[in-house]
Amino acid sequence: MFLQHLLNGITIGGSYALIALGYTLVYGVLKLINFAHGEIYMIGAYLGFILVSLLPALPPFFQGHLLFFLLIVFLVAAGLCALYGFYLEKVCYRPLRQAPKLTPLISALGASIFFQNFVMLTMGAKDRIFPQTVGMTTYTVAGVTGTPLQLAIILSSVFLMALLWWFINRTRLGVAIKATSTDPLMASLLGINVDTVISVTFMAGSFLAACAGVMIGLYYGTINFTLGYLGGIKAFTAAVLGGIGNVPGAMVGGFLLGIIEALGAGYFSAEYKDVYAFFILIAVLVLRPAGLLGKGVHERA
């Protein structure tokens, strides 16, 4: 049973980690918690749903090459969500760069309410059911039951994290992000366009969140417009758990949170499943605000 819970936990944990990366990246460059990030994830899930629903209308080529089709779904949904991230920053955060700390937070809450209600009005308040695309055959290896989808989700989240690592450490833009999060003023003096870097950071975070959204949609099969709230909070917990602003931390925190939740739901009580995340969040913030991988907090502002 333990291994079974572990597998389920890792599957969910991968998506938490992908969303958590968005929080951590933005926190790194702006020292700001992007409270509307959860909604981007929800919108990603809905875009995935809309695109997957198009499948029957597409030429038979796509029905024959499902994997290729899903790849396109991921790319389009994530690309559009990157634009959402771009606009979110541009409209809700950029004008408030110099404002008191409370102001961007409230405008982020406003943006989340807007996005939630926009999706509710256009897509309906009821649960939407993902069309069955990938076969639900299950395989049992050493007492652990899994689907190919689970494996694909775990592999693609690992792949996306590797991609992000490559982007941050091996490209000019990525290094500019690193420089900006270390010292924005110095970075701007060295000729880095900080505004561009911030936009790119939001876009990268939203890209990953959208991938997580499509994955969760495929995995659970149903999505709802309130998805972003709980998902956002849990991913934020994951980011804090690993040490906010710390990229490997967000990955570790995401997987860890997924595993803790799956084990907690399996061994203790499934009703309180959502409480675990909040308790972990409060405990980490109070006891070790720098998180597991954080290097001590300079300024807990």
Add this chain to the structure above:
Amino acid sequence: MSGRRLTHDLFFYLGMLLIFLPFMGGKVAYLPVVFAAVWGLGRFVRFAGENRGIVRFREGVVTAVAERQRLAIALILAVAVGLPFVSSNYLIEVLTSALLYAILASALNITVGLTGVLVLGFIGFYAVGAYTTGILTAKFALCNFWVALPLSGLAAMLCGILLGIPALRLKGDYLAVVTLGFGEIVRIFLTNLDRLTGGPNGILGIKRPSLGPFTIDQPREFYWFALAVLALVVLAVARLVNSRYGRAWIAIRENEMAAAALGIDVFRKHLLSFSLSAFFAGIAGSLFAVKQGFISPDSFTFYESVLVLCMVVLGGIGNVTGAVTGAFLLIVLPEFLREFAMYRMLVFGAVMVAFMVFRPHGLLGSRLIAREAVDREDAGAA
């Protein structure tokens, strides 16, 4: 407007159209209209912000009201007391719930407005108050409302202290998230502790309060009761603002380090404001329980917390009357917009963003902050 600016705007708004497109289906035709409206509004507000006449005008009004403050307050109170004689029962119900929200907003204003601590799970304290009254008077029928009312406040206050001791060592966003977690934990426990709280079904049959032969039963009577409590709370907050404590809170809000250097025990002052606002929220919760006669976890969602926060922000952070004004605007106005009920929250979210971007100090603003802002703008212009 230069050509480059125009191209930039064109791309900007076309891109925005693009991202909303997948969701629109058959309603695509409305999009350009909506965006033209948004663009026009944005331009207008920016224009208005650049021309400070509006700021001056508002300052003038604020000063005028301040000079005749006693008269204004007496007038408002008279209208508030007399209102039920001329309104339908339905309107009285709406006004009563606005009064309860006004108590909540005034309470939240102590932490968010005066001390500058953002609390996102505020409705948790409200829920604790409501359930304390529900459990004491209806579920186990241990005591009557008048005993339960202060106990509800104290129970919420106790939660505030228990949460505050560890949480108030954190700052800003972190603290906000911890309080959000608190609100959620309260709601999840209320849903799952079936024996104590009745689970998702909640508690039924909470009686209206009675005092000797009198029962506060009619909507009109309950309205006055709530009005009296609100008046007491507002009075308490207004007195607090000008006390040593209030000054200390404002000092902490303006500059925590300087306040600490002046010998203010920042943590204890934070804890005091936190527990006081929890206490008032508990009182409001108790009133809510007897008003509805029925409570369930559905009444205490995160959305309610955001709504109360918006009242404080809309009215003007740190302004005592602002919180009450905000509560009335957000509860009563939507009643007149019933036909647009579907779009209400959509507009609400957009207005929140617009408010933060264009009018960060709210409608009335704390006069202290507002004056400073005007001074700064004058200094900038000179």
